[in-house]
Amino acid sequence: MHLFLVTVGITFLVPLAWLVSSSLKGPGDQFAFPPKWIPGPVHFENYVLAVTLLPFGTFFKNTVMICALNLIGTLISSSLTAFAFARLRFPGRDRLFVILLSTMMLPGIVTLIPTFVMFKQLGWVDTIAPLTVPAFFGGGAFNIFLIRQFYMTIPADLDEAARMDGANSWRIWRQIMLPLTKPALGTVGIFNFLSHWNDFMGPLIYLRSTENYTLALGVAGYQRTWGAEWHLVFASASLMVFPVIIVFFLGQRYFVQGIALTGMGGK
């Protein structure tokens, strides 16, 4: 049984292992046949070259910026909206919530074209604004829904007691709800980070000049332009993967929880 699971597991690791191994090979060693698994000699300098020959630092900075802004926008915006829907009474709440739910079913592709035209008219194309600003406006229906479900499980006595003590809605959200919903926020945060770190289509559509590229665009771009320098392509792709793996291991708890809770794989 274990033997079987380990064998299957090894095949699962093949692409990752191949990526790392190829990133350490000398130029042209990718063309060895049969393929060499262990690079000899090991070319660590590929990483230095990949970082210095290309505006890798800029790509990295742009990607981190986009991820960070999305994270901040989404967490504040979606938890606040979710709080209002879950814990506050206001006229029209239920009707608005149905609207929120129905927007979850709308594929992004339908709104993509006019949204692009709008951002173009605003002069936002080739800036990170189209990729970050929307996060501050609600943070995504799915995230709102997920956090709301989490808020619903918290006993109502808590905010009633706080209200007796004179706390207003904002304080209840900040001082009671936010600390209690850390697991939900962690799940949303991690999937949010991953999806923006991985995002290819968004940057492809909105970013034009190389100095505004994200890692995904940059790495895909190397692959297209540097036919022959595969060792550097692999090194840069590895550099894009490592942060994800670190986040994956740090946030493992949230991953499994999030998938079991939401039934989605973050994609």
Place this chain on the structure above:
Amino acid sequence: MTAGQGLSGAGTGYRGLRRREALDAYVMITPWLLGLVLFTAGPMVASAILAFMKWDIMSPAVWTGLGNFRIALNDELLAKSLGNTAFYTFIGVPINLVNALWLAILLNTDIHGKALYRTWYYLPSVVPSVANAIVWIWILHPQFGVMNAFLSLLGIQGPNWLWDSRMAKPSLMLMNLWGIGSSCIIFLAGLQNVPQTLYEAASIDGAGTIRRFQHVTVPMLTPVIFFNLIMGFIGSFQVFTSAYIMTEGGPRNATLFYVLYLYRNVWEYFKIGYASALAWILFAIIMALTLIQLRLADRWVFYEQELRK
């Protein structure tokens, strides 16, 4: 007298609190409401209007009524891309689900290090799609790739994979198998919710492993299978990145998928109106598929609540 005043005072106070609460709520949801108008409802209306127009951004838009939809009916590339996407979805998604399911069942048995395996199998699905695409171009390389090297060890002459128009779609489907970790974990969560007593009862009735799987596991798991199926279809119908990076839609349009074709219509051919029509057609297809699935689901999806009725 004083008591009465106190009471009415408390009344307005309470109403005031209520009003305050509603006011705070509106302020809190204002960003979302603005987003709804600016990034969802507005663009939806605009997209619906654009679908009936001819527009290349440079010259003014022209109303063409059903023109775009008429063009779509006779668009060979569109038919090709739709066929590719349907093939990729209807064959690829079930293959993925079957594999995710048996893997989940294996992982659900009482073995040591379950959590470790779970993490292990899930890992490939977090690898960024761009990096994944680059690695797979090389794994599937006909001359220098790992896949064909492995096949040649078994004495098999490997195919040209991505470079062969018949093998290109199956190649991408094969690559997708590496991402089954996430649906596998959803299955696993479902499996853990199957009451052990059902298995015990089945065993007492003399059911073996296969019959227990058939009559307990599968029926209890149908809601999760259904969920994975729908999400799989929705995702698969929107495949883009792998084809854009790995094959550029080729060879001979074998991997020209719907969204890739739509992308080209906007950002390469500047047919904004036509692409908007395509977006709505895709939406209609996904909607229809989901509704059909929901309708069919009544026949095979079993919810635990039904048991309690």
